Amino acid sequence: MTELVAQLRVEITTMIRNGEQLLLTLGIPVLLLVFFTSVDVLPTGSGEPIDFLAPGVLALATMSSAMVGLGIATGFERNYLVLKRLGATPLGRGRLLAAKIMAVMAVELVQLVVLVPIAVALGWRPDGASWPQAVAGILVGTAAFAGIGLILAGRLRGEINLAAQNGLYIVLLLLGGMIVPLAELPAVLRGLAYVLPSAALADVLRSSFGGEAVRAGASWATLAVWAVGAPVAATRLFRWW
């Protein structure tokens, strides 16, 4: 337990010191939420843009911290042989992973504490929300995105991993129904989007917060497949140094 706490402290300290990570995990979601709520350019239909945007941005925030934040940091740790050095301590891989996941969840909690009040201030009223369901969605999404982030981090060199994580972030954002509704995508891209974890999480959160889900049941199934498959693949593919 002491080892886990010591490692968790290091993970959180490293995250706080990393300015780019704060920009990615908080700055961009806040910016997107405020901008697209204030400037009505998104084809969000007859409803209020904030009702569509708030769950989408929460899904984006989850993807930012669980996939990109975790993936980039872990990739550089691998590059700098931090993981190798830690591998020669009694910490063990299990506790290292647990510390990383707990650090991601701590960031997600901060994201919720920051983003939800901003969304409410911008007019979001999630009256029919099922918060337990939303939290469950975020947790399952975290597993899926963390798995994807660690697959890249465990196979690619530091800078290439950095580029790949950011590139994937953009693709999953654009095809994820987070900001742009899936209905606006061409049929081919829409078909692809349905199997992506970003679209699945956005849909699950929209459904959890009482909004209009595209295909809530199928989205839960898609997200669950990613949540199991990606971490399993990461376990098999990850190279520690």
Added chain:
Amino acid sequence: MAVGPGGRSVEPVSGAGPGDEAVTVSELRVRYGEVEAVQGVSFTARAGEVTTVLGPNGAGKTSTIEVCEGFRPAAAGSVRVLGLDPATSQRELSRRMGVMLQEGGVYPAARVGETIRQYCTLYGRGAEPGELLAAVGLADRANRTWKRLSGGEKQRLSLALALAAKPDVAFLDEPTSGVDLNGRDAIRSIVAGLAAEGCAVVLATHELAEAERLAHRVVIFDGGQVVADGSLAELRRGHDEIRFRSSPDLDVRALGRATGMQASRVGPDEYVIDAPPMPRLMAQLTGWLADNGHPIDEIRGGGERLEDVFRRLTGGGERR
């Protein structure tokens, strides 16, 4: 300065008593695809001794040490560290094993003080962060980040992280690489202190001077095999020589005939006679040099330098 993790308690385990075998490598083979980097290596390292692993690049030193540390699987053969198999018991072993990587190992933005505290907690052996930093001369760098340390300071922090384990066995890879003269002395002193406290130190290095100053035992690798294993005295035995520097145009054949010994040129103006420095032979040599108008710029006799043992055994010392 015999510094080290003071007050360390050595748990009783097989192979951990002073002078006992703490590391046993038997017929170890390591493969990377089709390439066999380590080809049947065997050696031992004892508690309370510094065992230096020497060898040219690609000789298989790091691969062997990484198997001992539990980082890499063996293709064949066996390795026991403190009586444990690192491949299956790395977790248990890691509590009592100090590891110093050749480079890296710390996040660039991590502060020195935080990192040493982290490792002291992870090992849980009661090492005091402040004492360790003072021991490696980094007490005034506690708030500095890794990326702002000099090369030598990074090495010293890496060593401190290995000491945080209060290790019964320590694997140190190139500990003085990039370290200035004073820093080297400090590191050597710490390593010697570690061994004096009963730790089995396995030190891989290219620095022959390091081995000459610290090693109780030297294991020389070449081409994935151990080509020599023994104390410095054992490696030098039977290889007494007289080595001198003189004019570049010296006729070594004529010198050989005059002294009745094999004389060789080993450098532009450096020569070796393969024989012990007996007074009569020294007189013959200096007399011949004087008669032929050659100066003596430098002369020494006795056992081979480790550098020459190394060159002889690894094929790097061509004589003409």
